[in-house]
Amino acid sequence: MNRFLTFITLPLLLLSLTGCGSSPADKVKQLEDQKAALRESSGYNACIAKVKANEEGDKKCIKDKLAVKGYTDGIDCIQNPNNPICKKTERYNAEGDAYNDCLDKYFGPSNLSEIDCATMLMKAEAGQ
Numbered sequence: 001m002n003r004f005l006t007f008i009t010l011p012l013l014l015l016s017l018t019g020c021g022s023s024p025a026d027k028v029k030q031l032e033d034q035k036a037a038l039r040e041s042s043g044y045n046a047c048i049a050k051v052k053a054n055e056e057g058d059k060k061c062i063k064d065k066l067a068v069k070g071y072t073d074g075i076d077c078i079q080n081p082n083n084p085i086c087k088k089t090e091r092y093n094a095e096g097d098a099y100n101d102c103l104d105k106y107f108g109p110s111n112l113s114e115i116d117c118a119t120m121l122m123k124a125e126a127g128q
Contacts (some may be wrong), residue, residue, distance in 0.1 A: 039112035042124030047117035054106040069094045
């Protein structure tokens with residue numbers, strides 16, 4: 001009788017456990033959680049935060065340099081050179097100079113880029 005119960009209950013137990021497996025949505029959530037943990041532990045999140053801070057610093061640097069020259073209208077002549085205000089050579093050159101002056105400070109060869117952050121994350125994923 002004992003063998004009979006084992007013979008019947010074991011397959012039923014296995015069948016019931018099969019139904020308790022992770023759904024595709026659960027598997028996706030688990031993968032997202034693992035990736036989020038890896039981004040944090042690898043330093044990727046801190047790296048991206050530094051890159052974003054540099055971008056904000058660069059924008060502020062350009063804005064401040066233009067303000068010193070009296071340009072406070074927020075128009076971007078480098079991105080929109082056809083704007084009538086940008087037709088004036090002094091204005092366009094002031095913006096170009098501001099971009100160039102701020103570029104090395106925030107995006108020089110020693111500054112981090114998003115590619116550097118992604119490389120760091122890929123190395124962490126590969127276990128290096």
